[in-house]
Amino acid sequence: MHDVTGSAAGSPVVRHPALAAALGALIGVTWAAALRAYMVVLADTASAFSWWTIGAVLLPGAIAGGCIGLAHALHARRARRAWLLGFAPIAFALLAMLEPGALEALLTAGLGGGAIGVALALVLGGFGLGSIGSRAGRVVGLGLALLLTAGVAATVPLIGGSDLALSTPKGAWATALAAGLLLCGILGTAIAFRPPPPMIR
DSSP states (O other), X not given: OOOTTOOSTTSHHHHOHHHHHHHHHHHHHHHHHHHHHHHHHHHGGGOOOOHHHHHHHHHHHHHHHHHHHHHHHHHHTTOTTGGGGXXXXXXXXXXXXXXXXXHHHHHHHOTTHHHHHHHHHHHHHHHHHSSSSOHHHHHHHHHHHHHHHHHHHHHHHHHHGGGXXXXXXXXXXXXXXXXXXXXXXXXXXXXXXXXXXXXXX
16 A cells, blocks of 8 residues: 655655645645634634635635645655745735735724734744754744744634633633644645755765
8 A cells, every 4th residue: 555645755645746736735625624613713603604705715725735735746856946835825815815805904904914824824834844044044933933823822812702711611622723723734834845855876
């Protein structure tokens, strides 16, 4: 049986970048769906589903996951610029701003800032845990990502009120979900931020 998740030169993921991208997209969509569930918990009865809101969350997840999976495969093929695919989570911020009135809402009321925070946390944290760039830059990037993660987790009781206070089971669960999603996303994004392996002579 083949190991489709391994990094050995003979694994199907390495041989077939399309498969790596497809697996990454599947993981990304699942991650984004969990993120949407977290948003539902925060908004409670005010939450509403539409094809636009679903697309604005799930589509960026597919884009980011697919690009990171592709970066993993291209990295094994010694592609020098594969790490640039690690910036794909920015799609979460860009697609959120495409909704009519979203930019105005961001500038006037700060609505939509969460999507930008998620994108920044994933990219900065992935860069920080990767091995591209200077160590000082990576430390700063990781530090900022952890601050953003803590900030997102701290908004759970602030937005959800007493029902989502950390002293309640629901609040503790929602806070753990928020922090866990971002930390897992950061770990996944770090896959892309690697230099190509050295040539074996």
